[in-house]
Amino acid sequence: MNGVNAAALAVFLALFAVVTAIGFVASRWRQGDLDQLHEWGLGGRRFGTLVTWFLLGGDLYTAYTFMAVPALVFGAGALGFFALPYTVIAYPLVLVVMPRMWCVTHKRGYITAADFVRGRFDSGALALAVAVTGILATMPYIGLQLVGIQVVLGALGIQGDLPLLIAFLILAVYTYQSGLRAPALIAVVKDAIIYVTVIAAVAVVPMKLGGFAQIFAAVPPQKLLLAAPKAGSLGQYASYPTLALGSACALFLYPHSMTGVLSSSGRAAIRRNTAMLPAYSFLLALIALLGYMALAAGVDKNPAYAAGFQRYGTNFAVPALFLDSFPGWFAGFAFASIAIGALVPAAIMSIAAANLFTRNIYREYVRPGCGHKEEATAAKVASLVVKFGALVFILYVPQKYAIDMQLLGGVWILQTLPAVVVGLYTRRLHRWGVLAGWAVGMGLGSWMMWKMDFKSVYPLHLGGLTVPGYAALWALVANFVVAVLATLAFDAAGADKGADRTEASDYA
Amino acid sequence: MARDSRTTSNSPSWLWYLLLLPPFVGMLWVPFYNRLEPSIGGVPFFYWYQFAWIGVSVVLTTIVYFGTRDAEP
Numbered sequence: 088m089n090g091v092n093a094a095a096l097a098v099f100l101a102l103f104a105v106v107t108a109i110g111f112v113a114s115r116w117r118q119g120d121l122d123q124l125h126e127w128g129l130g131g132r133r134f135g136t137l138v139t140w141f142l143l144g145g146d147l148y149t150a151y152t153f154m155a156v157p158a159l160v161f162g163a164g165a166l167g168f169f170a171l172p173y174t175v176i177a178y179p180l181v182l183v184v185m186p187r188m189w190c191v192t193h194k195r196g197y198i199t200a201a202d203f204v205r206g207r208f209d210s211g212a213l214a215l216a217v218a219v220t221g222i223l224a225t226m227p228y229i230g231l232q233l234v235g236i237q238v239v240l241g242a243l244g245i246q247g248d249l250p251l252l253i254a255f256l257i258l259a260v261y262t263y264q265s266g267l268r269a270p271a272l273i274a275v276v277k278d279a280i281i282y283v284t285v286i287a288a289v290a291v292v293p294m295k296l297g298g299f300a301q302i303f304a305a306v307p308p309q310k311l312l313l314a315a316p317k318a319g320s321l322g323q324y325a326s327y328p329t330l331a332l333g334s335a336c337a338l339f340l341y342p343h344s345m346t347g348v349l350s351s352s353g354r355a356a357i358r359r360n361t362a363m364l365p366a367y368s369f370l371l372a373l374i375a376l377l378g379y380m381a382l383a384a385g386v387d388k389n390p391a392y393a394a395g396f397q398r399y400g401t402n403f404a405v406p407a408l409f410l411d412s413f414p415g416w417f418a419g420f421a422f423a424s425i426a427i428g429a430l431v432p433a434a435i436m437s438i439a440a441a442n443l444f445t446r447n448i449y450r451e452y453v454r455p456g457c458g459h460k461e462e463a464t465a466a467k468v469a470s471l472v473v474k475f476g477a478l479v480f481i482l483y484v485p486q487k488y489a490i491d492m493q494l495l496g497g498v499w500i501l502q503t504l505p506a507v508v509v510g511l512y513t514r515r516l517h518r519w520g521v522l523a524g525w526a527v528g529m530g531l532g533s534w535m536m537w538k539m540d541f542k543s544v545y546p547l548h549l550g551g552l553t554v555p556g557y558a559a560l561w562a563l564v565a566n567f568v569v570a571v572l573a574t575l576a577f578d579a580a581g582a583d584k585g586a587d588r589t590e591a592s593d594y595a
Numbered sequence: 596m597a598r599d600s601r602t603t604s605n606s607p608s609w610l611w612y613l614l615l616l617p618p619f620v621g622m623l624w625v626p627f628y629n630r631l632e633p634s635i636g637g638v639p640f641f642y643w644y645q646f647a648w649i650g651v652s653v654v655l656t657t658i659v660y661f662g663t664r665d666a667e668p
Contacts, residue, residue, distance in 0.1 A: 300637020
């Protein structure tokens with residue numbers, strides 16, 4: 088943190104310039120009429136297996152993930168590894184559910200999950216609930232990508248908010264112009280430099296520290312494993328798997344992952360990707376280990392990084408490790424991988440939120456029956472508003488609230504599962520029953536988080552046994568129970584179930 | 596949706612999807628792997644076990660992908 092590192096900064100800026108150029112050129116890639124929402128917001132649904140792989144990889148494994156996971160491992164040890172079972176079980180779920188989602192959205196011209204819910208359940212209110220949940224869950228997530236950029240700028244020795252503002256302005260302009268094509272093309276570059284960075288880190292750092300055995304030996308023993316359950320409580324034996332399962336189920340309900348899936352050219356591309364995307368899980372596992380490498384390297388005790396840790400907390404662990412282990416120019420390369428790694432998901436998230444706003448709020452309630460061009464323009468403007476909202480949030484609201492909001496967003500988005508995923512398979516649930524379940528899930532989940540001071544784990548007391556589990560999952564259970572009971576009640580009362588605008592043949 | 600003449604295998608294709616269950620059991624039942632030994636090259640069991648499941652799940656999803664491919668339109 089002693090002033091600006093010239094070599095690192097030069098490499099960083101050069102890569103950033105390359106990516107900016109790609110972002111603008113992208114509008115002409117696989118050219119389409121960008122005045123149509125499905126062209127701007129879904130890349131014309133033309134991405135094949137490989138582009139989808141890059142896009143989803145760049146989209147799901149965000150800069151914030153790459154910073155927060157090792158930070159959690161650095162601070163909390165084994166618990167931070169829940170990211171691993173989480174990504175391992177996520178893809179089998181995707182293989183089962185998402186090809187079906189792709190088929191029906193493709194056949195019916197749906198662009199968002201809320202579009203599907205609208206058509207399937209014939210309920211504007213339920214679609215609005217799904218859309219608003221998606222937008223609320225996405226906004227703080229975009230904000231946290233900015234935190235990723237802030238931390239690496241700080242590590243490069245750049246002070247002030249202006250550089251962040253400039254980076255975001257560039258991002259906003261090329262997203263406006265090129266739509267989903269920009270992050271799709273940039274993702275190829277981003278993934279390449281992230282793989283190089285992580286492979287270099289995993290090769291170089293253990294060599295400097297004396298091998299993996301030395302690294303694990305340097306970790307305090309109580310951090311190496313999950314704490315064994317004590318009498319009357321399942322402890323981390325419950326929190327670890329529920330965090331993994333809840334996060335895996337929530338992953339593809341997020342609007343940005345849905346956008347990534349729907350932009351692919353066919354269900355075969357999605358199915359192939361479920362076997363290919365674990366390459367990123369492997370990468371994430373290696374990145375999680377960087378947390379232990381940072382511990383073993385003792386970066387938190389190095390006075391050179393004291394200011395960084397004070398400012399950014401454990402999120403500074405990985406940048407400090409890079410500064411400590413790499414020559415300046417390669418540290419710049421590694422930081423560029425994080426910053427560019429933030430731009431890709433930030434762009435996709437803002438596009439996904441814009442699609443939701445345009446399709447399910449603007450066209451539904453503000454300007455019914457508006458034309459294609461107006462719809463696309465509304466989405467482009469919405470993507471700007473969403474991004475600047477996130478920027479203002481990060482600059483003027485304490486970072487703790489952004490993190491709290493993002494965790495809360497995870498709890499919320501899981502509550503759309505009955506409408507979106509169960510709805511793919513059956514219409515047995517009554518539309519108002521699903522809506523009632525959603526409302527209860529949202530309320531209960533938020534209350535649990537608030538009670539625990541925005542920690543994701545809520546200790547449920549079952550008789551004499553305490554089960555600390557992911558609040559999102561507890562809320563989902565309540566959500567289901569209410570949806571089923573309310574369905575029985577509405578059916579008994581003969582309430583209208585609405586007309587299904589999809590057909591059985593749409594799903595295969 | 597309808598099973599046309601191209602789907603000629605004797606077992607219904609959904610049986611393939613049962614192969615997707617082991618990762619859930621292996622990953623979500625923590626007592627299986629919350630231990631240090633046996634370690635490999637100084638890497639505790641807890642860590643290499645979870646790394647290994649990435650590979651196992653890739654193999655399983657690939658098998659399911661090929662096994663259910665003829666059911667695709």
